[in-house]
Amino acid sequence: MEKTMNGNFKKNEFNAEVQKKSTLFEWVKFSISLLLIIIIIHNSIGLTTVSGYSMMPTFQDGNLVLEEKVSKYFKDPKIGDVVVINRQEQGYKIIKRILGLPGDTIEIKSGIIYVNQNPIPEITTEGFPPDMQAVRVPKNHIFVIGDNRNPGESIDSRDPSVGPIQTDEIDGYALYSLKPFGSIPKPINLN
Structure with missing residues (x-):
């Protein structure tokens, strides 16, 4: 036992x-x-909070935006995409709309933005942008602008201190505003 x-x-x-x-x-x-x-x-995926009024009327200050980060590895940016840009040297992210791709020429005359001498028929913008001489977008860069086109409201590629943004600074693509909920309109494609 x-x-x-x-x-x-x-x-x-x-x-x-x-x-x-x-x-x-x-x-x-x-x-x-x-x-x-x-x-x-x-x-x-990520969440980004909008700070400021540079993307009005698409986004208001304090909006919460759903960001999709996978596409940046598999697709080329397109005119009209709203991107979240990682500005590491400044220590923050910005949200802007792509209006120029590598090789494009961007110009603003009488409040109208021209891409390769074609006017962009935009859907959702605010304000009247000042004239800008033609700028050619370098290889591996994009030209971005805030939807609020009033002078001084958006620091973007129109400002010589910013200029065209390198494509590897794209953190992701803005999909939806979660607060308040709504999709993000795009300008009509020029292609």
Whole structure:
């Protein structure tokens, strides 16, 4: 009888040890899975809060915008896309609309923006932009402008201190305003 008790005792001890290792392994698997999910979500979607009035009337100060980050790796930017730009040297992000692609010539005459001498038929903008001489967008750059075209309301590619933005500064594409909820209108495509 003593033998059986010792045998059962060792067997129970062994089972407890296996169960501890199994539980530890499950926690490690869960932790790694959770970390991978967080990394994937962080690098595929984001939330950006609008600060200021440079994108009025599309966005108001304080709007919460859903940002999609995956497309920047698989698709080329298009005129009309609203992008979130990571300005690392300033330590913040900005939201602007793309109006010029590499090789395009951008000009503003009498409040109308011309891309390659074609006027952009815009849907949602505010204000009357001042004239700007023709600027050619360099390779691997985009020309971005805020939807609020009133002088001094948007610091964007029209400002020589900013100029065209490198495409690798695109953090993602603005999809929807979550607060308040609404889609983001795009200008008519020139192509």
